[in-house]
Each structure stands twice: as C-alpha cells, then as structure tokens.
Amino acid sequence: MTPDHPRIRIDVHGNGGTSEECLEEIRKALLSSPRRLPTKYLYDDQGSALFEHICQLPEYYQTRTERQILAKSADEIVAHTRARELVELGSGAATKTRLLLNAMARANQLHRYIPFDVSEGIVRRVAQELIQEYESLEVYGVVGDFLTHLEHIPPGGRRLVAFLGGTIGNLQPEEAQAFLRSVHQEMAPGDFFLLGVQLITDTGRLEAAYNDRAGVTAAFNQNILRVMRAVAGADFHPEQFAHVARYNARQHRIEMSLRSLRDQDVRLTELDLTIHFARGEEILTEISTKYNRHHVEALLQSAGFVPVAWHTDPEHLHGLALARKP
Ligand SMILES: C[S@@+](CC[C@H](N)C(=O)[O-])C[C@H]1O[C@@H](n2cnc3c(N)ncnc32)[C@H](O)[C@@H]1O
Structure with missing residues (x-):
C-alpha cells in the first residue's frame, strides 16, 4: 500500500516478475519447443509506453475501433449493469476506460476504479491522472499477474469487470478458459463482465497491424529481450533478433516472434543457463487470437457466464461481449 493520495491505494504482488516462480516460468518457456517467452514481460515501463504508441498507429485499427464501439455503447452498458465500481484487468493506460468512467459518472454511479496490471509504473500513473479527472473517485490499483493474483482484487460493491x-487473445486456448473461470469465481452473483475481442478479418489487414511501417511494434517486441536482461540477467543483444509477425490462419491468430539473425549463445545468469540459438531460430513472444461472436459466447458460457449483449462496429472488426454472472 502507498499513501500517494487519500483516494489512492496501490497493492503490489509478485515481486515485479523476479520471484523464483517467475524465473522458473521463463526457464520453462525458453526451453520449450518452439521456444517462447511469457507475453507479460513485453510490458515493463518502456514496453507499456511503446504499446501506447502502437495504439496510435494508423495500421493498428484495433484501439480506435474498440473506442468507437465504447463511445456508442458505454451509456447502455452502464445502464444495463448499474455498476458502481469498474474493475479493469490489463488496464494499461486506461484511455478507452474513460468512456466507461464518463458514462458511470453521467449516471451518478461512479465510486471506485480498480485497475489491475502487471506494469506498476502505468498503474501508478493512471491512478494519479484519474483522481485529478474525476472528483471523489477512489482508485485501488492492483499490480500483479492476472493469471495468478486475481484473488487480490478487493471485495466491493456492484461491479463491472472489464x-x-x-x-484475452494473448492467452493460449486452455489458459483463456481457465482465466475466465477464475474471473467468474472472483465475481459476485449479479456482477457483469465486459470482454473486448478482436474479430477474424482479412490476413492483409491483420498482418499490417503487427508490422507497422514506423517499426514501433518491432521495438516493442525486441524490448522483451531488454526486460530479460533486468529480470533474468540475460545477455541478449536485441539487434541480433528480428521482429516477425504472421497470421496463422488455422488457429486464427497472429504469432509474434523474434528470429535469431545468427548462431549465438545467450547466457542467463539468474537461471544459471546458456542457450544456443541457431540462425533463423525463433522465440514466440505473443499470440493474438481473433474470434467470432459464436466462439466468444461459447467461451463465456463454458466459464459460467450468461452473455447478455453484443456490440460491434460496422465492419465487424472488434466485438464487446457483455455477460452476467447469474
Ligand atoms: C494489449 S494491452 C491492452 C491495454 C488496454 N487494456 C487497452 O485496451 O489498450 C495488455 C495489457 O495487459 C497487461 N498485461 C499483460 N499480461 C498481463 C498479466 N499476465 N497480468 C496482468 N497484466 C497483464 C499489459 O501490461 C497491458 O497493459
């Protein structure tokens, strides 16, 4: 807990990703076949800033499309849920969140915002911004991993969890299912869940969104190797790994990787491990699965939710599913 301001409380869990458990997770991912790195490590302070930049790129249609849907449907969502608190998982810069907070304020329902993110710097920044923007709003930030620390969400009043x-598309299918079940478990009966999903569209548009001309996504991807220096004492040289993002049509997902540009050994002192990367070998850093409405509603139902509304844009690029815990 930090006494930044009487209306702010921030709890930090998981030791900033440097615990023994996290190091073991990194070891397992790097030694798996194909090699991987856990996606959450893309988001240190620098990675979060790069992601904010990605959200403004012309190729990255996802953010502006979700904003467009929220601008149209936030009042209806708030009226439907009658929520007094907004819990947001993977809240990041909470830019689009303002549309929901504004709708809650208009309905006189805005009491508390609970951002939950792995990136401590951004949770602190957002908390400071929001108490300036919303008179009397309380912010209870939770810094942690939403796959393992959901039980640290404080109890409270009638809620919308966003x-x-x-x-969700960054999670492997079985992880996404388990995650939704845990979210459901943490919610009270009558609470609502708002899930934003990217919908299946043409490959050209999808691949362009992850291969922007300015190279920001490449820098975002390579940043994970800098994070590995800090977290695992790894002597990765990011310039010796190229950004790769391509659409896997069979699994409906973008796969983002780093491809070794030469034969090289990387030492990870915190893991007491040396890994040989052959030229051309890839490390998978992120998947981003695209869905259709049927798939999303089936996922929600299998976690125990009842889908109650579906909002989309005219081109059906993005969906917002509202569901209730009965
Ligand atoms: C794709 S960004 C989305 C950010 C924001 N919600 C938006 O719509 O623009 C994913 C966010 O989830 C956070 N995140 C990723 N993995 C996480 C994890 N395992 N636990 C908690 N937060 C995580 C990242 O720090 C980042 O802010």
Whole structure:
C-alpha cells in the first residue's frame, strides 16, 4: 500500500516478475519447443509506453475501433449493469476506460476504479491522472499477474469487470478458459463482465497491424529481450533478433516472434543457463487470437457466464461481449 493520495491505494504482488516462480516460468518457456517467452514481460515501463504508441498507429485499427464501439455503447452498458465500481484487468493506460468512467459518472454511479496490471509504473500513473479527472473517485490499483493474483482484487460493491483491447487473445486456448473461470469465481452473483475481442478479418489487414511501417511494434517486441536482461540477467543483444509477425490462419491468430539473425549463445545468469540459438531460430513472444461472436459466447458460457449483449462496429472488426454472472 502507498499513501500517494487519500483516494489512492496501490497493492503490489509478485515481486515485479523476479520471484523464483517467475524465473522458473521463463526457464520453462525458453526451453520449450518452439521456444517462447511469457507475453507479460513485453510490458515493463518502456514496453507499456511503446504499446501506447502502437495504439496510435494508423495500421493498428484495433484501439480506435474498440473506442468507437465504447463511445456508442458505454451509456447502455452502464445502464444495463448499474455498476458502481469498474474493475479493469490489463488496464494499461486506461484511455478507452474513460468512456466507461464518463458514462458511470453521467449516471451518478461512479465510486471506485480498480485497475489491475502487471506494469506498476502505468498503474501508478493512471491512478494519479484519474483522481485529478474525476472528483471523489477512489482508485485501488492492483499490480500483479492476472493469471495468478486475481484473488487480490478487493471485495466491493456492484461491479463491472472489464477486459478490453483483445488481451484475452494473448492467452493460449486452455489458459483463456481457465482465466475466465477464475474471473467468474472472483465475481459476485449479479456482477457483469465486459470482454473486448478482436474479430477474424482479412490476413492483409491483420498482418499490417503487427508490422507497422514506423517499426514501433518491432521495438516493442525486441524490448522483451531488454526486460530479460533486468529480470533474468540475460545477455541478449536485441539487434541480433528480428521482429516477425504472421497470421496463422488455422488457429486464427497472429504469432509474434523474434528470429535469431545468427548462431549465438545467450547466457542467463539468474537461471544459471546458456542457450544456443541457431540462425533463423525463433522465440514466440505473443499470440493474438481473433474470434467470432459464436466462439466468444461459447467461451463465456463454458466459464459460467450468461452473455447478455453484443456490440460491434460496422465492419465487424472488434466485438464487446457483455455477460452476467447469474
Ligand atoms: C494489449 S494491452 C491492452 C491495454 C488496454 N487494456 C487497452 O485496451 O489498450 C495488455 C495489457 O495487459 C497487461 N498485461 C499483460 N499480461 C498481463 C498479466 N499476465 N497480468 C496482468 N497484466 C497483464 C499489459 O501490461 C497491458 O497493459
């Protein structure tokens, strides 16, 4: 807990990703076949800033499309849920969140915002911004991993839990199912869940969104290797790994990787491990699964939710599913 301001409380869990458990997770991911790195490590302070930049790129249609849907449907969502508190998982810069907070304020229902993110810097910044923007709003930030620390969400009043930006697509299918079940378990009966998903569209548009001309997504991807220096004492040289993002049509997902540009050994002192990367070998850093409405509603139902509304844009690029815990 930090006494930044009487209306702010921030709890930090998981030791900033440097615990033994996290190091073991990194070891397992790097030694798996194909090699991987856990996606959450893309988001240190620098990675979060780069992601904010990505959200403004012309190729990255996802953010502006979700904003457009929220601008149209936030009042209806708030009226439907009658929520007094907004919990947001993977809240990031909470830019689009303002549309929901504004709708709650208009309905005289805005009491508390609970951002939950792995990136401590951004949770602190957003908390400071929001108490300036919303008179009497309380912010209870939770810094942690939403796959393991959900039980640290404080109990409270009638709630809307939001998971926006298509972040669910970053989870492997079995992880996404288990995650939705845990979210459901943490919610009270009668609470609502708002899930933002990216919908299946043409490959050209999808691949362009992850291969922007300005190279910001490439820098975002390579940043994970800098994070590995700090977290695992790894002597990765990011310029020796190229950004790769391509659409896997069979699994409806973008796969983002780093491809070794030469034969090289990387030492990870915190893991007491040396890994040989052959030229051309890839490390998978992120998947981003695209859905259709049927798939999303089936996922929600299998976690125990009842889908109650579906909002989309005219081109059906993005969906917002509202569901209730009965
Ligand atoms: C794709 S961004 C979306 C950000 C924002 N919700 C939006 O729609 O623009 C994913 C967010 O989830 C956070 N995140 C990723 N993995 C996480 C994890 N395992 N636990 C908690 N937060 C995580 C990142 O720090 C980042 O802010």
